[in-house]
Amino acid sequence: MTSKDISEELKRASQIARLEHSNTKPLYVSAIEVEGESSLRPLSDALYKAVFDPILSQPVQTLHYILNNFSDIRGKLMHTGLFQDVNVTLENDGSTSSVTRAKDMTLNGIQLGSVLPAVAHIKLSPLTYNTLSLTSTTSDSYSSAGGRLAFVNLLGKAENFVVQADLKYTPFSGRLDEKCFDARLLLPLQKNPSVKGVLDLNYASIDPNEQPFLSAEEMKKQNQVSLNFGVQKSWILENLNSVPVFYNGISLVSRNVESPVLTGAGLSSELFKPFEGSYVKSSFVSEILHDSRKFAGLFPTSGSRFSLMNEYVLSQSLNATDDLPAHPGHDKIRLDFEKHASLSGGYVINSLQLGFGGLFNLADSLAVVHPFDKFYLGGLNTLKGFANNSVGDKGGLFYFKASIASSFRLFHSSKNSPLRLQFFMNAGDVLRLMETRKPASSSGVSLIYRTNVATMDLTYALPVFNRKQDITKAGFSFGVALSFY
Template sequence: MLNEAKDSPFRVNSCKVNGTKFTKKSLIEKQLNSLFQAKTLKEILEETESICGKLNRLGIFKDLGVNLDVPKSKIVDNENEVDIIINLKEKPRFWARTGTEVGNNEGNLNASLNLRNPFGKGENFEANASYGVDSTTIDRDKEISKLLPIKTQRNSIYKLCYTSPINGNPDRIFETVASQMNMSHSIFSSFNEFSNNLGFKFRKITPFGLNEYGYIASWRQINHIGKNASFSVRSEAGNSFKSSVYHRYIKDTRDDSMLPSRGSLFKFYQELAGLGGDIQFIKHEAESQWNLPLGRGYSLSSSFRGGLLLPLMNSRTRINDRFFIGGPLSVRGFHQYGIGPKDGKDVIGGDTYWATGLSLYAPLPRLANKPIKTHMFINAGSSILLNQKESLSENVNRLIQTPSVSTGFGLAVKFNILRVELNYCLPIAVTKTDDVKKGLQFGVGLSFM
């Protein structure tokens, strides 16, 4: 019956929302404005679905339901009118959470306190504390690694965050973040980094992707220099202040973000530092991935990542702004950040890099519908420090002429919140500074090459 009448002229007589207690009336009204512009039953149903989607994305409601009813009292009798009743419940305003999270080779213990919808317009306050242990199979001390093959570094992050939808639109978000971070890099280099940060972000979600524009003010300190640290690391010790603006774009059409079989991903990031402070650079980074289903559970995946960091005003690049590649999540067959410039045993990062990968995924017998697959892969990448005395072509030649390459096979398993890989890796092209990991390699993370 609804299908027969979907193109018939209809209008909304009234719309009522039940269940709001703390939410401002103006926030709800902004979501409902388009509903009264609908001219057919089909348009009314589409607009109602869109409104419920927006209310749900605000993150302050639950148990949304919609009823359509015939107006009970009308001055003029018109059968082509309908009343909309939206029933919902407000989520608790205050909530706390403790738990563990696993990211890219990192496990975190965290606790957060949240105040939801404090002013009735969809805002959120969050206070978060995180204590992390970053583990890897880097064997910087070969004797110790025989006894302790997995070493760890401890990180801590404290963050205050305020988010607010602009004009009640969940696809237009303003965010303010203040954070303090203490990050240990002792696994691959002889220093720690401490920073105090203040940032402002504006996020806009459209059918064409997500755009984020932001400003970051960051006071950074390179400290806890190791007693055997290289000169390159020692020269970075001390304070710096970065003031920068950035833009991030993401378009993701993959069917699964962690173990995809079809679709594509595009990411672009640009940052300009030098709006005050003593750090001046322009930074570009891009990432892409294409996934092609081959039928019967087989799929082909190709990935590419690349970045460029250019100092401005005769300055130099800093180790905490450079790029680091290599490891089970990027170029397999090498230790974490095991590709690129080094000084002694310290990884010092590159000003430019590229990395690429090609993987063939296949289902396991009797487990074709499970989130576990075998794969064969080939990865390659390179990272260098730019030499200002060399020409552009000379720098490009250094970047592409001696890539680090590996191949191998293994298992990829998707869990609810992460992906796990166990691979056998065979490096087939290396440079003299590479930290090679031949044989079995274990990786845990969210995003793999």
């Protein structure tokens, strides 16, 4: 409920009709009552006092300031991420004790004589969280299994602590290709929950054995540990039905590339040779996300999504002693945009997706960039019709992609049907140098199913244009993910 909505509630209350059309009238908030919160994990008294402080510290205010303060309080409660809605109403407090206290109230040191007492009712609509989930994914190129455990508001400070683990393996072989563990904490400021401290710890062990975009001498095992910490700020734009999020923080990454997987190979390609051993990188990361999409089920029907990430490399070193050339290194930018529009009452959804990324030198000499910091393109999630990470110069300094698609509900299906038939065209390229050349492109049709429990993508794609460096994947591809709560 906005400030305008609260004003309308006041106007409808006959007990305070004398305040109509008079924002300068004083009002005494005698009590604030909160209802609807989960009894299992309520917010702490300290957080409530911090959020309600503009009213508790000065209970007598003019109507104008009362409305503004409760509008801010509603926004702060929404920013905790625990509620899907917060409703604020004001009612006349006719109790004898409140009326007596109101007669002795002052505003800015001035005796007011008679002030109308009112009770603020705050009704909360809590969000439902799935604290434990298990996910299994199978596709024609990889499979994975993982779990996620969330601890929400255990301390009453609206904190969110999430632990996640994933295993990725090659289908039907049982060989582990990747092991990941991630722990992430978001802790809001008590007086302003729209500002959150972020702490993220991540570990990954990667075995790129038999990946089509790597040569034999490039198939090296790698262990990686990263620590990210920073500040996240969000805004609620009710006119756009969106919550833009901005993040600034520091990223510390340590990688250890082991010897070649092939026994006795003893070789190192030019791609990995500079990074054998222990590699450490520190950088300053900024991200912004704005998402105004509306959904029918899990399919976006209208609105847009925009994200921009910038990573400024502060330092990078090898074996903890040698600074790599071109210190401080490079600046990495990644931009993604998508737009959706529905036709015929949501029967047809047209979508546009664009992506661009670049690594830019910040010194006179050529910056040295770790292969895992470069860009890759190809696969069901990025460029259909091509093998995973196998478009253009695999491991490039620049990339771009574009996709247009039309999704149709099947006949006699509901507006929120989880099944759609999609026709698409996409194009993109990965480049080591900025140059003009014809990108790889493909077109095809997908049958897509999306629910909270299962997601499926069955695609038939044909490359329209490809180069000798591209690895195509014509014909059928599939991906299925199952989630258990």
